[in-house]
Structures are given as structure tokens and as C-alpha cells.
Amino acid sequence: MECVFGLVGNDFAVVAADTSAVHSILVHKSNEDKIMVLDSHKLIAASGESGDRVQFTEYIQKNVALYQFRNGIPLTTAAAANFTRGELATALRKNPYSVNILLAGYDKETGPSLYYIDYIATLHKVDKGAFGYGSYFSLAMMDRHFHSGMTVKEAIDLVDKCIMEIRSRLVVAPPNFVIKIVDKDGAREYAWRESVKDAAVA
């Protein structure tokens, strides 16, 4: 089952997601990147049906880019989150997307932020959030060890603790995770945590 979680530190936000692409009992690939870089200072970590996930996040990414082209300035994280919620809410009673989203971003004026957006378009600004079966373990770990104003080292330690917990306690635990971080220097990949490497194509 897909695991996505994230938290806010003192001047950064970090999100982690598993990297398995699964259909029923088959694992298609175990290096699928589910955290999209929305723009220079925003990350969107999505979990849910793979078609909807890619389609919806790309749609949001292109619209966020369009706003920047039209207006010359980028959207704030709050604005991007509300736009995303609006799209999910409009589609909810017509053609719903089954995508859960954690939107992490950094704004110069307001600092780092993390938004929890449900598949039924429930929006809430949070300090720590998680989706999927993994959330039962990662939220509990974060409730225990999180405090506001964590450093990058402390936050990555906590992320690793959550990944260890998921790996050891979830029956269909995904083997690999990707961790991405966003701070004043931008959104970027931080690390992979792999316990199974895909065989190289001959």
C-alpha cells in the first residue's frame, strides 16, 4: 500500500513517499517517483490510483506554471494548495480523482508550510501529515518525536525512523522510499532509501 508522509522543520519542509508501482499482486517497478516538483519552491507528494495521480499532478503543475507565465510571479504555497483543492472539489461530484496529496512549499514571507489535501478535497494546513496504511505507523512516530523547529538532521532522522517502522510493521511494506526537501534554496531530491534495487536493463 502506498505510503506518503511529511513534516515541517524550522525553515524547510520534507516529504517522503514509497516508490512502488503496484497493480493487484504485481509490482511493476520499485523506483517510481511519486513526489513531483511543482515549481522552484513547491513539492507535491501524491498517493492513489496511478493514472489519476500522474494526470492530476501534471495538470496542477502545468496550471501553476501558466499562472507564473501570465502574472510574472509564482503562486504562494497556500494559493497552490487552495487551487488544488478547488480542482478536486469541482471534480468530486462529476468525475472524482482518487488522489491524496501532501503539498509542501517554502515562501519567502511565510516560511515553510505543508498542506494535507484528501481525495475528497478536504484541505488543512498541518505540521505533519501522512496517507495510506503507512500513516498508522508514521503519524505515531511523528507524534512521539516531532517538535516544532527541527533541524534537517533531526527531521531526516525522524523520517528514517518512520521508514524503519513501516518496513518492519506493515505486512505489504514497500521496500524503497524517496525523500525530497524544500527550503529557501528550492525544492530538490534529498535521498533515496532503497532496500531492493531494480535489476539493470541488459
Place this chain on the structure above:
Amino acid sequence: MSIFEYNGSALVAMVGKNCFAIASDRRLGVQLQTIATDFQRISKIHDRLFLGLSGLATDAQTLYQRLVFRHKLYQLREERDMKPETFANLVSAILYEKRFGPYFCQPVIAGLGDDDKPFICTMDSIGAKELAKDFVVAGTASESLYGACESMFKEDMEPEELFETVSQALLSSVDRDCLSGWGGHVYVVTPTEVKERLLKGRMD
């Protein structure tokens, strides 16, 4: 589990002497899991009118945005704030518009009308208004709230006593409901000021 119980909520509004109080719990959950303990269920429409929305959180957010939009348009056209009775009619009409595909929300409206007379009402998800002279309740803890309010309510309470009554009624009711709680948010509104207070109850 019913769709109204998906997120969990508790709302109560009570009338006092030339004042009213509106209170909510702070939990946002997804069925059995708690997502946040600082969720705002009560929003200010204008200085003398407050709206609380219980039920499905996504519909509460959508409905709130639509109602703020309609009220802002009203303010531009009429150059004044909406009366609580008028706003209640607006909410009722907007809910009934979606009669065969409703918003899964139960609103609680509380405001000060003409001559600073307090007005409270609630309605079901398709806009059936329920006016009351004493108190109205909504949410997953509504049955407990009815009992608590009925026994604790007195006519013509002053703002301080009203705050105590509403707080005790809210906290004791959400303690019997697993889907709501994690503290409380109470607004006590008089003609001169709005006092917003947070309650610390059983944090579970």
C-alpha cells in the same frame, strides 16, 4: 459509517441576555484516524454573524466559500451587512438547490439581529430551518449535546455565565463521542465585542 460521520464534528450555539455563544470542537478526522486537532469549524461572516458547519469537511469548506462569496456580493450591492435571518434564508436556499445531490453539512447560524436581539438557527443538509429561542446543536455529538444543553440552559444568562455553560455542555458531550473533541473553540458575541476562547478538555 454514514457520510456525516466521516470527519466528526460537534457544534452548539446558545442565546444569552443580548448576546450569544457559538462553540465547536477542534478535531478533524478521517473515520477512526485523527488528522488534526486545530480544525476551525466556525467562521465569521461579519462582526455580528457567525456560521458553524458540521458534517463532511470538504463540503463545509466549499459551502463556506460559496456563502462568503454571496455575502460579499450582498455587501457590495446593499452597502451593508446581511441580517442573520436573511443569511439563514440564503443558506437554506443554497442547500435546497442541491436537493438531489446535497452538501453533507449541517450549518449552525448565530448572529445579533436588529436591536441587538440574538438569533440562532440550525438546518439539516437540505435546508430545513430550525429556529430556536434557547440553543441549537449539530454534529456527531448532537444527541449528547441536546441532553447537556437542555439541563444546563437558563434564560437570560450574562456573557460570562453563558461562556461557562456552553463550555461545560460542549466538553461533557464530546467526551462521550469518539469522533469529536480534542478541545473546544468558543466565541461569545455581545453588541460591543467578540471574545474568542480555546478550551482544553480531554485530548482524545
